[in-house]
Amino acid sequence: MPFRFGPVRLADGRVRFRLWAPDMTGQGIRLEVAAMPPVRMIEAEPGWFEAVTACCDDARYWFRLDDGAIVPDPASRMQTEDVHGASVLCLPREDGTGSFAWKHREWRGRPWHEAMIYEMHVGLYGGYAGATAELHRLAALGFTAIELMPLAEFPGRRNWGYDGVLPFAPECSYGSPDALRTLIDTAHGLGLMVLLDVVYNHFGPDGNYLHRYASAFFRTDQQTPWGPAIDFRHPEVRCFFSENARYWLDSFRFDGLRLDAVHAIVDAGWLADLASDLRSCLPDRHVHLVLENDHNDVALLQAGYDAQWNDDAHHALHVLLTGEHHGYYSDFTAHVPGTVPDTGNPALHHLARVLSEGFAWQGEISAYRSSSSRSTVHRGQPSAELPPTSFVMFLQNHDQTGNRAFGERLATLAEPDALRAAVAMQLLCPQIPLVFMGEEFGAHTPFLFFTDHPPELAQATREGRGREIAASLASYGGMNAAPMPDPNAPETFEASRAVCDESNGNCRAWLHYYGELLSIRRHELVPRLPNTKATGVTILGEKALVARWRLGDGSLLSIWLNLGEEPVIADRADCDGGRSLHASQPGAMASLAAGTLPAHCCVTCLLDA
Numbered sequence: 001m002p003f004r005f006g007p008v009r010l011a012d013g014r015v016r017f018r019l020w021a022p023d024m025t026g027q028g029i030r031l032e033v034a035a036m037p038p039v040r041m042i043e044a045e046p047g048w049f050e051a052v053t054a055c056c057d058d059a060r061y062w063f064r065l066d067d068g069a070i071v072p073d074p075a076s077r078m079q080t081e082d083v084h085g086a087s088v089l090c091l092p093r094e095d096g097t098g099s100f101a102w103k104h105r106e107w108r109g110r111p112w113h114e115a116m117i118y119e120m121h122v123g124l125y126g127g128y129a130g131a132t133a134e135l136h137r138l139a140a141l142g143f144t145a146i147e148l149m150p151l152a153e154f155p156g157r158r159n160w161g162y163d164g165v166l167p168f169a170p171e172c173s174y175g176s177p178d179a180l181r182t183l184i185d186t187a188h189g190l191g192l193m194v195l196l197d198v199v200y201n202h203f204g205p206d207g208n209y210l211h212r213y214a215s216a217f218f219r220t221d222q223q224t225p226w227g228p229a230i231d232f233r234h235p236e237v238r239c240f241f242s243e244n245a246r247y248w249l250d251s252f253r254f255d256g257l258r259l260d261a262v263h264a265i266v267d268a269g270w271l272a273d274l275a276s277d278l279r280s281c282l283p284d285r286h287v288h289l290v291l292e293n294d295h296n297d298v299a300l301l302q303a304g305y306d307a308q309w310n311d312d313a314h315h316a317l318h319v320l321l322t323g324e325h326h327g328y329y330s331d332f333t334a335h336v337p338g339t340v341p342d343t344g345n346p347a348l349h350h351l352a353r354v355l356s357e358g359f360a361w362q363g364e365i366s367a368y369r370s371s372s373s374r375s376t377v378h379r380g381q382p383s384a385e386l387p388p389t390s391f392v393m394f395l396q397n398h399d400q401t402g403n404r405a406f407g408e409r410l411a412t413l414a415e416p417d418a419l420r421a422a423v424a425m426q427l428l429c430p431q432i433p434l435v436f437m438g439e440e441f442g443a444h445t446p447f448l449f450f451t452d453h454p455p456e457l458a459q460a461t462r463e464g465r466g467r468e469i470a471a472s473l474a475s476y477g478g479m480n481a482a483p484m485p486d487p488n489a490p491e492t493f494e495a496s497r498a499v500c501d502e503s504n505g506n507c508r509a510w511l512h513y514y515g516e517l518l519s520i521r522r523h524e525l526v527p528r529l530p531n532t533k534a535t536g537v538t539i540l541g542e543k544a545l546v547a548r549w550r551l552g553d554g555s556l557l558s559i560w561l562n563l564g565e566e567p568v569i570a571d572r573a574d575c576d577g578g579r580s581l582h583a584s585q586p587g588a589m590a591s592l593a594a595g596t597l598p599a600h601c602c603v604t605c606l607l608d609a
Contacts, residue, residue, distance in 0.1 A: 001281070003243050004236075006075030006168060007055075009091045015055040019073070020236050021213035022047035024066050032070075034060040034086065047236070060086035071209040075240070076153070076169045078177055083155050083165050083207025090177060100181045102253070107188040109255045109286030110144060112306045113389050113529040115193065116427075116518055117434040118143045119397055122151065123158065124437070124497050127174035132183040135190055141440060141511065142518025145193035147258060149398060151180070152199065155206040156452025158493045160398060161197065162260065163204030163451070167244045170252075177252075184253055193255035195288065196248055200241045201264040202226035206457055224264040232270045242274055246281055256288030256306070263294040275304025290392060296359045296380030301390050307432055310391040312350065312360035314400055317422055319347040320543055320563045321414040331368045332360070345542050352537040355429065355547040355559075358383035358391050388430035388532055388549065395419075395426055396436040398447065405469045405484050407446030407496065409438065417600035418563050420513065421584045424602040425561050427517040428525065428582060430532045430549050435514070438498025442510035448485050450493040458488035520581050524606060528553045541568035544597060554609030562597045570597040578607030 002008055008016050017031050019041065030038040031051040041049040041063075055061070060080070062070050072079065076087035118138050125131040131148075138146060150161030153169040161171070170180050184194045202224055203210065210217045217237055222229035232238055248254045262271060275289055291300060291308045301308060315332045318324065325333045332347045350360040361380040369377040383390075394400075396410055410419055427433050438445065451461055465487060485492045500507045531552035538546050543564035549557045558575050562568055572592050580589045581604040588601045597603065 003075075003247070005240055005243055006073065006077060007089060007091060010052065013054070014052050015089065015091070016050055016052045017041070017061070017073070018044075018048060018050045019063055019213075020048055020240075021065070023213050023215055024049070028064075028066040030064040032062055032064055038064070055089055057089055057091060059089045061089060062086045065213055069209075069212060071212065072166065074166065074210060074214075075243075076166050079153050079166060079169050079172050082172070083153055087169075100178050100185075102181070103185055104188040107253070108284060109288075110191075110193050111286060112288050112432070114526050115145045115288070115432050116143050116521060117145045117147050117195070117392070117432065118437065118440075119147045119149070119394075119434055120437045121149045121160070121398065121496075122174050123171075124493075128170075128179035128183045129175055132179075132186050135183070135187050135192060139187075139190040139192055141515050142522060143435070144191065144522075145195060145255070146187060147195040147197060147434070150197045150199050150260070153207075154204055155454075158450050158452040158490070160402065160449065162199055163206070164199055165204045165207040167198070167200075167241070168247055181252055188253070193286075193288070195256040195258055195290065196252075196254045197258045197260060198245065198248065199260045200244075201230065201261050203230075206453060219266070222266050226264075229264070229266050232265065232267045238270050238273075241270075242277060245274060245278055249278065249282060249287060255286065256290065258290040258292065258309075260292050261294070262291050262300075263297075271300055272303040275300075279304065294379075296361055296383065298359075298381040298383050298386065301383075301386055307390050307392050309397070309434075310354065310359070310393050310431065313354045313391065313393045313431070314395065314397075316347050316351040316354060316360060317395060317426075318400070318410075320345075320351065321410060321418055321422060324413075328368050331366055334367065336361075336364050344539060348539065348543055348545060352539060352545055352547070354391075355545075356384070356534045356537045358386050358388070384534075388534065389432055389529060391431045392434050393426050393429065393431040394434040394436065395422055396439055397434065398436065401436065401447045402449050402496075406482075407448035407485070409443060409446065411439075411442045411444050415600060417585065421561060421563060421600055421602035423513070424517060424582055424584045424604065425559055427514075427521055428557075428602075428604045429547070429559055430525070430529055430534075430551075430557070433521070438500075440511060440514040441498075441500040441507045443498040443500065445498055446495060447498070448492050448496045449487050450496060451487045452493075453488055461487050517582065520604075524581055525551070525557070528555060528557075532557075540570055540597065541566070544568040544570075546570065556607040556609075558605045558607070560592060560597050560601075560603040560605070562599055562601050565599050567591075567596045567598050569595060571595065572605070575605035575607055578605045580604070581606050 029041045029049050032038045039051040039053050041051040044050045064070050073087040078088040078090040122131045150164055151170045152164030153166035153171055154163045157173040170177050187194045216234050218228040219231045289305045291305050293308050319329050319332045332350050335346050353360045359380050362382045363378050363380050366377050366379040528551035533550050535548045535550050544562035546560045583589045584602040588598050588603050591598050592603050
């Protein structure tokens with residue numbers, strides 16, 4: 001299907017340029033191409049202006065509005081001078097692939113239950129070429145998918161990616177669009193899926209010109225943490241983002257998308273339509289769609305989305321590992337009437353519900369969110385009927401690490417043996433595991449929030465970050481005398497690189513540990529994951545439990561987890577005759593067989609059908 005947004009090469013070789021500018025009169029809008037006379041754009045249909053002209057690939061172009069302002073194409077496929085510069089004509093062929101010579105065109109992806117995901121920030125690896133160089137290592141370690149933080153063109157050269165303003169243009173400071181295609185093609189040759197994090201809930205604060213000529217993109221009656229909500233009631237707005245999703249999957253052959261913070265999208269049904277539309281466009285490929293959704297909206301997971309990032313799992317585990325209780329962690333340090341027992345450790349009971357039913361919050365009143373919004377907030381929907389693979393489990397990610405004042409990783413916050421036990425549980429339970437870059441070698445370097453904004457916006461960002469974190473600074477990083485790192489300083493970006501010193505024995509030990517666990521998951525669990533059902537969780541102690549699942553082939557998986565500092569009594573009778581797949585501590589299997597689960601330990605058993 002032809003795209004409505006962005007340039008299209010016609011059958012006669014000329015190029016049609018289009019701009020949706022409903023705020024303009026159309027009397028003076030011009031298409032300007034470098035070294036060519038300006039071309040007046042005509043209103044082909046209400047709000048749509050277009051011009052057709054001969055134009056070669058790599059030509060630079062822009063639009064001049066009625067008021068004389070120059071703006072890039074909002075659907076630019078390539079920029080070479082950042083978000084304020086000219087767009088570059090970069091057109092695909094009729095089959096949508098461009099001139100890039102794909103080596104692995106036969107690749108159709110992998111089933112979702114095979115996903116073992118590694119989240120990475122391309123910029124911290126030196127761009128697309130640097131990230132490509134990491135793929136052999138990640139595939140050899142056992143990962144089957146990588147997830148790239150957002151790549152849409154953002155202001156400056158340093159950014160997490162969530163300040164993007166040109167959603168169709170891969171960030172030019174990382175390399176060319178074909179360098180990104182090389183990354184994806186190389187990954188496919190290694191058996192790796194590639195997922196992309198996309199942001200459809202807001203535009204960044206610098207370089208977004210849509211309000212000048214298409215104010216209908218934004219609502220006046222709904223706000224998000226980043227400003228006015230995007231108005232998905234307009235067909236043109238829905239089309240813009242639907243085409244963007246299809247563009248990444250088709251032209252770059254991404255295997256799936258992770259949609260950022262969809263709870264901030266007032267979508268009028270667009271999200272459900274998007275899933276069905278994308279799958280109908282690419283029927284011969286595995287296309288995976290994953291949500292970040294604070295609402296725990298089960299309906300979307302039943303309407304075509306493969307999974308959701310399980311923040312509930314992270315929060316419960318973080319409280320158990322660190323004891324932190326600030327902000328949203330407070331919801332996991334209190335009992336919820338009618339859901340978790342009012343005795344014992346609330347965080348452990350939340351984790352038990354996560355392992356047995358998916359979400360910890362399934363419609364109950366969230367005290368933290370209610371206090372923040374000053375109204376009663378019910379969070380979530382019943383999720384027990386969803387398969388475990390509908391949930392992506394992580395111990396860390398860019399948000400949960402980088403939104404701390406000092407970007408500390410769990411390796412610096414948690415007791416090492418307890419962290420090893422939590423990692424084993426994460427990688428060997430039936431939920432889909434996601435590992436944040438550096439976790440696999442126990443990185444101690446921080447992951448910080450970084451930007452590259454002009455002076456005025458940089459100062460506003462510093463002040464905003466300070467206000468966000470000031471209330472809970474003591475819990476985030478202790479009463480640290482050092483100032484919070486400046487997001488705009490190049491040093492903050494450089495300090496965020498995860499480094500593995502090969503001479504460091506601890507680094508090598510973590511790499512071996514992750515490799516062992518990923519191998520067990522790949523060989524023992526992945527073939528059995530389809531049709532898996534949780535069969536219950538038993539609380540064993542203050543920070544200890546055993547969770548069980550009936551796998552698709554009828555075998556019984558049990559995970560015995562003790563994050564506490566004392567051994568607990570455990571009856572392993574239901575695993576007698578089974579195989580012990582892994583123990584996070586030497587001697588733990590024998591100890592469990594004798595009826596005791598050691599402190600800071602995880603043991604995994606499989607009883608064949």
